[in-house]
Amino acid sequence: MDRFSFLNAAHTAYFAELYDQYLKHPDSVEPSWRAFFQGFDFGMQENGISEEVLGEAPVDFAEGDIPAHVIKEFQVIRLIDGYRTRGHLFTKTNPVRERRKYEPTLEISNFGLEESDLQTTFNAGDILGIGPTTLKEIVRHLENIYCESIGIEYMYIRKPEELQWIQDKLNVNENHPEFDDAQKKQILKKLNEAVSFESFLHTKYVGQKRFSLEGGESLIPGLDAIIEKAAEFGVEEFVMGMAHRGRLNTLTNIFGKSAKDIFSEFDGKDYEQDIFDGDVKYHLGWTSCRKTDSGKGININIAPNPSHLETVGAVVEGITRAKQDRRYKGDNSKVLPILVHGDAAIAGQGIAYEIVQMAQLEGYETGGTIHIVVNNQIGFTTNYLDARSSTYCTDVGKVTLSPVLHVNSDDAEAVVHAMLFALDFRMKFKRDVFIDLLGYRKYGHNEGDEPRFTQPKLYKAISKHENARDIYFEKLKKQGVADDEYLKELEDTYKAALEENLEDSRKEETTRITPFMAEEWEGFESAQEDEMMKDVDTTFDLDRLDKVAEAVSQLPEGKKFMRKIKKIIDGRKKMYFEDNKLDWSMAEHLAYGSLMAEGYNIRISGQDSERGTFSHRHAVVKVEDSEEEIILHNNIEERDGDFFIYNSPLSEYGVVGFDYGYSMASPTTLNIWEAQFGDFVNGAQIVIDQYISAAEDKWKLQNGLVMLLPHGYEGQGAEHSSGRMERFLQLCAKDNMYVADVSTPANMFHILRRQMKAKFRKPLIIFTPKSLLRHSKVISTKEEFATGSFQPVIDDHDANIEKIKTLVFCTGKFYYDLLKHREENEREDVALVRIEQLFPLPISKMKELMDTYKNADDVVWAQEEPRNMGAYSHLLLHFEEARKFRVCSRKFYGSPAAGSSVRFKKRHERVINSVFDKNLNEEENN
Template sequence: MDKVSYVGNADVNAIDHLYQSYKKDPESVEPGWQKFFEGFEFAQTDYENDGEIPENFQKEFKVLNLINGYRTRGHLFTLTNPVRERRKYAPTLDIENFGLTEADLDLSFQAGSEIGIGTATLREIIDHLKESYCQSIGIEYAYMRDPERKAWFMNRVELKNRPHFSAEQKKAMFLKLNQATIFEQFLQKKYVGQKRFSVEGGEALISGLDHLVTKGALDGIEEFVVGMAHRGRLNTLVNIFDKDFEQLFREFDGKEFEEDESFDGDVKYHMGESGVKNINGKDVRLTLAPNPSHLEAVDPVVEGIVRAKIDDYIQSEDKIVPVLIHGDGAIAGQGIVYEVIQMAQLDGYRTGGTIHIVVNNQVGFTTNYLDARSSTYCTDVAKTTLSPVFHVNGDDIEAVSQVMEIALDYRQKFNQDIFIDLLCYRKYGHNEGDEPKFTQPTLYKAIAKHPNPREIYLNQLISEGVMTAEEGKEIEVNFTKELQEKFDNSKKEEKAAIKNFIDHRNEDGFITATTAHFEQSPDTSFDKDKLYELGEKITTLPEGKKYFRKVEKLFNDRVKMIANNELDWGTAEMLAYGSLLSEGHPVRISGQDVERGTFSHRHAVVKTEDNEEEIMTLNLLSEDQAKFTIYNSLLSEYGVLGFDYGYSLAQQNGLTIWEAQFGDFMNGAQIMIDQFIYPAEDKWKVQSGLVMLLPHGYEGQGAEHSSARLERFLQNCGDLNVQVVNSTTPANHFHALRRQLKREFRKPLVVMSPKMLLRYPKAVSTMDELANGRFQEVIDDPRNIHDTANAVVLCSGKVYYEFIEEAEKRNVTDVAFVRVEQLYPFPKTQIDAVLAQYKNADKVIWGQEEPENMGAWTHVAMELRGRDIDVVARPRSSAPACGSKVTHARRLKNLFDNLFVKAGVTA
């Protein structure tokens, strides 16, 4: 039994029984207590009554309780705040609260061995505890339940075991701190009033990050991937990621988008960067992900990038480290933080532990921390996963580097998250033109008088004899001179180039798509014989295992489908994945209940009935196939979609899919769609081939399970930023998925996935349709009624089958139904070509099942402006669909009636 499991919260009134048992038989108590009792010199005590706990013995345990009090609550009484007095907490750590008095201060206690200083006086023990737990570093770890982690942490935070720095290391910290400070001061002079969201007051972030990266490189870490918001980003870019100063100065002058009039770009404090640093002969790659103004939105994206790199080529959680830099208001207020933290140990999303750093300005925009959270600390979300937390004074540069080093060691040893709460301040308001005294007059009065971290550390180094004042001044002057030279040179160049932030091992040759690339989809055919081979393998479960009866029937049904040449949606989808895997493209799918599929159509993972062994036939195709992975996600849309988006950025050779349980659930991830997936190529020059499968269709399931909000996806289309499809055949779905990896570029794909069509008898395809051809943007009416049709109905998705069925019931033969399978990029050329064949059709109608103010109608009307086109849809509505099956049926009948009236069909 580890000692940490019995020293804490010792109840002195319950010790007697243990001690008496130990005296009778040492083996009758746990090994930890045996060890403990052996260490005390009980013989020195004059026992008056052998049956009672001696007074000294009781005091030993009171001292142990005191030690435990410092370990568990010492962080509440630290000197971690550089500019404010800390809030007061009770009870304090005064000895009286532990049953001790001043008379005990000079008594010696064996309990000193518990903190590594051996038998010591109470005064010495308290001094040691204050130095360990109540100075510039506050530590929260006592709630951890794993004895090994807890013991490791307890050992590492002991003073003698903390990192100690040489004179050279201290000079390196000062050099980086100098760069951080002088860079901000330089910008303040050169670009008065321009937003830069400076790190002034928290410059220790830069020296701390530099120390983290240096230690990591020397320890064999090959990559760091960082996510952060705008605060301190420019400083991080130039002083950690080595972004060229001249480039940044050009961006301040607004020259970054002159090279391409069509490129919108983004503000400089949202941009990303990547590069390689050589540190003492060790190369380490650094990546900073771009981030919009939506704080913390980048967190899951970073995790996805890291996981993709691990899966693709690094093959080790120990060689790459994600670092997330938070603000204090955001980490406490943004739910995405909780979603990401809950991913940390999940098979489909783990990345080997994240180092979380909070730049704690103690104010969010203008809001005081007392109004920003109910928890004691902004980092209290860390406790949900029992992650340790450091609180550290940002004015104590060496303390910051100490916790960075311990945090990295902890992450590397246990592959779990750890948090660093960097207590600092914000010199200016939210931005450099803001007036913080409107809302924080007292705080900013204190900040105005407070020396910056550079001054504080320089004075410390001077007092230690590590540096002289003259050396400090010389370093300042030389760096200012370098900045001025870079500034002057920046005026000579015409443009500032924006580059893709992420290094792609397999993106060589990727191009920027043009309209011409969407005139026709690429060839996505696949050898028919090989398809049959794949079909046999994906429908064959390994023998000798016990399977659920319904699973066996489902796989047997797929065998029959292939034999009868009538493939349903699930079979075609599995064949699409199989074909890509056989060509060397890995496939990843994640989302809620995706392994079987919400509607039980996929069954990519089969569990044996007796021991729940997982079988994935898509990984049993051949020895040289790529890997298929599929994960049921945590109940999150925002976080998981962000993760898979990040994954798609770093794995361009594979197919990455996020599936919503129902399409309307995607609105929980709207920020990720609006800020990353749709505009990223136009903001940050980064391409993603992410696929979003969003079950969509009106089947009387109510407002929450009908609409994937197609209108929203179409409204944000522009600049060829995405593809939106609403396919009606398994074959077209097969080709849409394969198309993602058969182009010289990558585009996100939004799929209005079917529900009804998954098992609809007429929604089947042949093996020839899969083996040959390409994705069809438009599918003409198969009845060949070009000469007899009086009206043409353009439609999309499963409503096509309902229109056709109703036409058959009403014996309507002169209305053609043309399917628009791709809604963006809009296939106007193909539509025009099809409509040109209907010489006698004097009416063109857009028919949809969604309300008129939803669905694709406004998008289609805009794309076909100038053409006489009418619409048939449900009436405008505030809710996507009704909640009654009866009402649904009545409205559907009204839709049909309206359609055929507008098409000129008389009853």
């Protein structure tokens, strides 16, 4: 009896659909059918290797057991699956050179089909939406969808609804756009602007760097289409990040920046105001409100960027999230991030991976980003084969199973079609999508560079290649949509406007810079160093502080918590309401809670920041049996602000960039990034150099990001000792940031409150303690919290001024080590003064104290770090009197600290002893 006779009786369209489902999601198919399909695959594998599912053996049958026409149907379905999976490898997406060859190809013979099958009708056409049809028609349909100007990668996506949506979308018009004449003319208009702008600059500013978009001009009509369509989806704001290539073109033709201002920047004019230095023209940001063709206003922002090309991506995501949180109560459909990458940068810079990994995390998600790669096929002088190991520069997108579209940038309609596809996907599924805009770079890396030195064959082809506008115009001309006169009018009108702008720009002696996102910063003042040194009222009513303390020291009833958690929370209540001895964690909690009561939001992120690396914070407590998360700060009565805290991925670079961007767009949020250990901040050095220390000078941007960096020498080796304060202090200049190494809970409370109560914003770097978190002497009273203020210098209140012979300036945790030695040795002749704020340095107060201790003939700077690290060199630069100080520190070392705990202890004690015995200090120096 024929075991498979039922296959003759049933309609093969049913098998086609079921087999198609099996190929995409094997586990979704009923087990007996899955076993059958596995058996078929096993029989069809030329190499005999089965693709069986673990634990289920494929059905054992010979190929002859299955009716021939059913086998053919299955083979056609495998052909369809081959196009879906590998069609992108055989597209016509490269405008200037042959594609690499891939094997096996999509020839029908590779799927067990023959030329004689081309006229046979197959039910498998049903799964493409074209019904039963011939194999010839199926192949034509597949070629049109998967192998023309758009190649798409998506079959690795694991959600059936996303796969089905994509396939349905591709089947419409065979993945080919259908635009009406008005839309085609709009595409031509934007292409003309893109081409004419570059041509104008090329003739007026010969040899000047502009990082031309020529070879990728279709980016402009693509972006234009996204903005117009997104407004119909209800998007109200865009935040874009992009590097140099095409940026000036985008600023003018998408963001509406006056060409006059760009020409002034080309002429190298100075700025109207001298309070900042400015930046090169292709780094500057811009904000504008654009009215769409449908009459909707949409706010568009392009963030300022440095030459570390992918860094701006993290900043853009942070800005986007802040806008979504602050303006739209978390509705991510209202703000859309777009990141424009270069092919070499997205493949070569690790932060791209970090940003992608943050895309769906609770603390960092923005509802999906549209990533557009302006693919020049070259990075500076490096060929793509030397720039990456992956097949595509966009392969990082597969980390989050994002669809990737590869598009020939010469096909303007395909580009716009792909952009709108990406927008639809993002708005529906709230996920990232990537567009690889495959073009070329007409000139060298910059316009003064000679690309034929390194790519002679490629640039020979490029020199003969028509631009995208002319290619598209010829297409429209044949269709009767536009003629020569129409194009000439477009060109003449646009060039006349550019000439007028150029003439106007040369009438003015200076240029101006428009602050980025000025509307977010209304009411905030810029501040110079003298303003930064003024006292800020950080007091908080004691009765209201009691209510904050009550909220953060009371677990909800009816829920089961670990005994240790109960003890920690009960300890808060005891230290506040009974002992009046508040520790470091309580300083943090009360600072956050008091600011929330005054209407400020709190956001904290970092590796393990919810609990705290040293288990001191416990801002989130978990119910033992359900792991329900509870944030006690949100129980504060009459609060107007919210508390958000997130454990971050194991990233510094990407996360600090994100949090910096968040602070850039939300000046009323106390935004804190905490390093697991201070040493790890060096992973974010690019953000520190390019944004935190320099953004106000370069881009007139204020930012209030707080960085908490655990710092202190406690014998934990080279990697867990130093937050590298010397690096931050070296970057300090005039008025660009605050740097502090606070040593009391009250000072921590007030410095955090000062950050929000001031009428300006500066980045704040705080070197926080580790062992001091629970040190018996590191306590403050609630009255010091309620009525005190931040103390940049803390005098030695226990010192008898008349007896003091040695005056010691120190900072942070080292003070308590010195204090212990002084008490043990009863040294009443030594005064210990703490410098709590290292920048701006409280110079006048330090001088005042030196005058106060008039009997001190020995003035010491003491630090636990090596001489070439820590704050000593900073002191020499900013405090002239420091040149006469006796310096007590470790010697010069390349490593921050010794790995051996015994060696560490010896060195540490030697420094402490030298503070109290100048003879030892002289021996050390000799």
